[in-house]
Amino acid sequence: MVGEGSERDYVQSIERGFAVLLAFDADRPSPTLAEVATATGLSRPAVRRILLTLQKLGYVAAVGSRWMLTPRVLTIGQHFAATHSFVETAQPHLLRLAEETQESASLAQLDGTDVVYVARVQVRRIMAVSVDVGSRVPAYATSMGRVLTAWADASVVDAVLAAGLPRLAQRTITDPTVFRDALHRVRQDGYAVVESELEDGLLSAAVPVRTPDGGVLAALAYSTTVGRRTEEQIVEKVIPLMQETAAAIGEDLRLLGGTRRLDAPARDGFY
Numbered sequence: 001m002v003g004e005g006s007e008r009d010y011v012q013s014i015e016r017g018f019a020v021l022l023a024f025d026a027d028r029p030s031p032t033l034a035e036v037a038t039a040t041g042l043s044r045p046a047v048r049r050i051l052l053t054l055q056k057l058g059y060v061a062a063v064g065s066r067w068m069l070t071p072r073v074l075t076i077g078q079h080f081a082a083t084h085s086f087v088e089t090a091q092p093h094l095l096r097l098a099e100e101t102q103e104s105a106s107l108a109q110l111d112g113t114d115v116v117y118v119a120r121v122q123v124r125r126i127m128a129v130s131v132d133v134g135s136r137v138p139a140y141a142t143s144m145g146r147v148l149t150a151w152a153d154a155s156v157v158d159a160v161l162a163a164g165l166p167r168l169a170q171r172t173i174t175d176p177t178v179f180r181d182a183l184h185r186v187r188q189d190g191y192a193v194v195e196s197e198l199e200d201g202l203l204s205a206a207v208p209v210r211t212p213d214g215g216v217l218a219a220l221a222y223s224t225t226v227g228r229r230t231e232e233q234i235v236e237k238v239i240p241l242m243q244e245t246a247a248a249i250g251e252d253l254r255l256l257g258g259t260r261r262l263d264a265p266a267r268d269g270f271y
């Protein structure tokens with residue numbers, strides 16, 4: 001069956017290649033070979049061979065003793081958007097939501113225990129770290145993650161808890177029981193509002209974007225700061241707009257014949 005395989009089908013060299021690519025981040029934009037080896041846990045000879053292969057393929061370039069990613073890596077993200085029509089479908093709706101609220105609007109999906117931004121319209125930068133398409137944030141401390149986890153399988157929730165709930169900000173939920181209760185409230189309310197859990201002063205809200213058959217495809221999110229809005233104002237004025245936007249995206253998907261990730265079947269969550 002497509003998507004299934006045994007251990008002998010696993011290609012370790014590909015895993016190592018991606019590990020080297022992912023070693024390039026905001027903290028290491030142009031690392032040395034030794035720094036990549038330290039970040040990946042691979043030997044220097046192995047990292048050297050991988051870097052030279054990636055260089056030949058055009059994904060990295062050597063600058064003296066350091067290495068840098070080339071613009072070619074951006075094509076990987078472009079291929080994701082091109083093969084997932086819901087991103088293109090959602091973009092005008094995100095733009096409209098951002099215009100109406102004068103705050104940033106995003107679309108995200110769950111990847112392991114993290115949330116990954118797959119579309120975003122940024123009105124102003126409100127987080128300490130730069131957030132763009134492809135950025136990852138921990139699911140447990142974000143409104144997007146709460147929405148996506150609330151309707152996920154029990155195994156997903158268990159994985160999030162197993163990864164730990166370290167305190168990231170003033171109000172981060174670190175107790176597993178409290179976290180499960182928060183997911184239960186999200187399912188009851190149909191939305192999530194999170195304040196000062198990922199960063200102090202960051203206030204965000206998210207609602208599910210559903211496929212035509214009712215599955216949760218992604219989370220639609222809105223973000224602002226405590227000084228600009230209160231949780232009550234968001235629930236009263238912003239959540240209805242977000243729910244309308246999510247419904248409009250879902251309706252467009254229905255008209256287009258629907259789209260869904262093969263690894264995201266419709267489900268009622270872990271409760």
